[in-house]
Amino acid sequence: MTIREVIQHSTRFLEGKGVESPRLQGEHLLAHVLGLPRLQLYLNIDRPLTEAEISTTRALVQRRGRREPLQHILGTANFAGLELKVTPDVLIPRPETELLAEQAANFLKSLAGRQPPEVLAATPLRMLDIGTGSGCLPIYVTHRLAECEAWTVDVSEAAIAIARENAGRHGVAERIHFVSGDAFAALDPELRFDLIVSNPPYIPAEEIATLDPEVRDHDPRLALDGGPDGLDFYRRIVREAGNWLQPGGKLMLELGHDQAAAVHALCEGQMWIVEAVLPDYSRIPRILIARRG
Ligand SMILES: C[S@@+](CC[C@H](N)C(=O)[O-])C[C@H]1O[C@@H](n2cnc3c(N)ncnc32)[C@H](O)[C@@H]1O
Structure with a gap:
């Protein structure tokens, strides 16, 4: 999966869980996993992700889907x-x-x-x-x-x-x-x-x-x-x-x-x-x- 596809998947998933601003939230989580500023995702939008990056992101998106606050997942505000x-x-x-x-x-x-x-x-x-x-x-x-x-x-x-x-x-x-x-x-x-x-x-x-x-x-x-x-x-x-x-x-x-x-x-x-x-x-x-x- 590419960055674009992961953003699409996480947006749909978080939307279904009633999370506000689902796309933005998914982007923050993915950027955190990749160690990139969020806007850099768009400069690398077709970059394929490794299995490890995908599974780490999936775990964080699932936590957010259980309505844990983004800041608790990232550890900072x-x-x-x-x-x-x-x-x-x-x-x-x-x-x-x-x-x-x-x-x-x-x-x-x-x-x-x-x-x-x-x-x-x-x-x-x-x-x-x-x-x-x-x-x-x-x-x-x-x-x-x-x-x-x-x-x-x-x-x-x-x-x-x-x-x-x-x-x-x-x-x-x-x-x-x-x-x-x-x-x-x-x-x-x-x-x-x-x-x-x-x-x-x-x-x-x-x-x-x-x-x-x-x-x-x-x-x-x-x-x-x-x-x-x-x-x-x-x-x-x-x-x-x-x-x-x-x-x-x-x-x-x-x-x-x-x-x-x-x-x-x-x-x-x-x-x-x-x-x-x-x-x-x-x-x-x-x-x-x-x-x-
Ligand atoms: C709404 S939070 C505000 C925290 C921070 N000032 C902020 O604006 O994000 C209220 C804080 O008051 C603290 N608190 C509650 N009862 C208190 C008390 N009797 N004396 C001192 N602090 C108290 C809570 O532990 C909490 O950290």
Whole structure:
């Protein structure tokens, strides 16, 4: 079989299994097996494959057909241009979270621009991330901003281990403090931050069973379950975050698809001024930015 034929077969197979974007998924798997960038497949489209290449690709396509996420099969996910290791212990970072990462980095960059370099060198800006998962948020921000340190907390020790490894891969481990435990309760009470971010678990518990198999069966439940109405973590964060912010600091939260009004109301009930709720690529209100009133 040639590359073209394998792509055709895998597309048909994955389509039959209800996998979204079946052709693209098959191409990613084949490119992974051949060790080629995906677009190179098209420059070699009539190249015949060896028996070993075909059987390895078949095994991976079958795993994807059983609705195992592509990123688990490849072992990595791309987050805003950074390759991160992912395993079943961490949420696969999502494209909408890249918007939160970008807002966080832009805000800290603007703060950095207002301080003399010698002050920044002595006291770097500080960001806190609640719920680290793969470490995507603090890794992105510290990678973009040399003048920033981050603290990141996760109740899952396995997630902390992956996040630490990812930070090491990208050369920022020394500027990230990994804390294992329950949100704010795990932190040194003396700490204060210029920015607090979180993409918390926000799926209402009963909805988890209705999600796509890739999410329901493969993302960690700890990363999804936001309690009966999905808002448990927002209540906690909105209640507690104000005590941990420096004057002029901000809170930035990723929201579930229908949670903007509810989280906005929670913020206003706890003396926050909501500055913006930004839409994602599908125009869903996704990132809430607030400061202390
Ligand atoms: C939706 S995931 C977000 C992961 C990552 N920040 C991202 O955006 O891809 C939420 C994370 O919160 C963590 N978590 C759940 N309960 C927690 C708690 N009580 N304290 C700290 N982290 C918690 C989960 O283990 C999970 O890694």
